[in-house]
Amino acid sequence: MDEKETRLVELVLGGQTNAFEPLVTPYRRLLLTLAYRLCRNVEEAKEISQETMLRAFRYLGSFDRKRSFKNWLLQIEMNVWRSLGARTADEGTLRELAAQNTTEDPGERLMGNEVREKLLACLDGLSPREREVFLLRDIEGRSIKETAGVLRTSEISVRVHLSRARAKIRELVKERFPGLMEGRR
């Protein structure tokens, strides 16, 4: 956590709630995009991201300033995603929602059709835990240790799920988007 963030956290805890916006603004895209990649539905992604912000504000007092603020936000979002995922939709429902939103999904406009298709199609073939690990490690660039911290699991578990996820990703890309591998051959 850098000095600027530390100062902003202190200001918010001191009662200056206006300092919360500059504190979380650098992560607003990250949180919304990650939520969208997890649930594949823009409205639900907004709901997850909004709940993440609310919880971050409520529990800012318990934030350990030795930790990374970004990882703390990611951890909250993963918890929200899991609780909402358990409440609202199973895998089948998520796929159904994603299919319904294919034509008029604002995410399509915002993210770009090509990447959306490729990445989300690959994510669709992963289990929820594999998806979480893959997104945090390979897309967001968190280390194995950070990923384990965010997901509150062991590094061994992260390695196991990551290994499975990558093996599946290779098969999916090879089968559906062979052009993505062309450049390296």
Add this chain to the structure above:
Amino acid sequence: MNCSRVRRWIPLYAGADLSARKARRLEKHLDGCTDCGRETEELRAALDGLRAGAGRETLDWPEAEWKGLMARVKSEKPRPRPVSPLSAIPRKAWAYGFAILLVLGVATLILRSLLSPPTASLLSEIVTATPAQPSRSLKTVEALPVSDPRDVPFRVRRSRLEPLDRALLAAGPVSEKTTQNLMSMTLVSQETGLKVHWTFNRNFEWKEKKP
């Protein structure tokens, strides 16, 4: 190393997450195995392609919605910092403390089992079963009936009974014509040496004596 074993490592190796020792062994294998080498390259290409694409294009909040969200957040109240003396102790300290207690507990159990004598705690011994004269104080007709079986032998009130004469118990054998009216029993604890002496008449009324 065979391909089936190496292939399990390729996904982690392609993302630079394999340990250095395993990575060296894998690289040695890849030098001579084109199939595994191709698989590694394919996976790297897939990961690089997805990372590059994902990094370029992200989802963002419409500005009005973001402002609305921030306004809603600010209307909340942050919960106060939890103040607990226990929370100041780091988790590692808890873990070490628990481990020390566990080790001490196990050591105590082991030492106790090594040092304590491996015998039964009580030795029941019938000291005498000899016939004796009827008690002067416990005539058959006057003896109190045994009341509730639960009271025998620990709750019988014997305040109205005269104490049995120890000399009577020590009396030698009597003639064969007499019937046995008294029986005594002594329990001795081997651990403490405590002796408890019980004497019963034929109505099963009893007297306890402790040294």
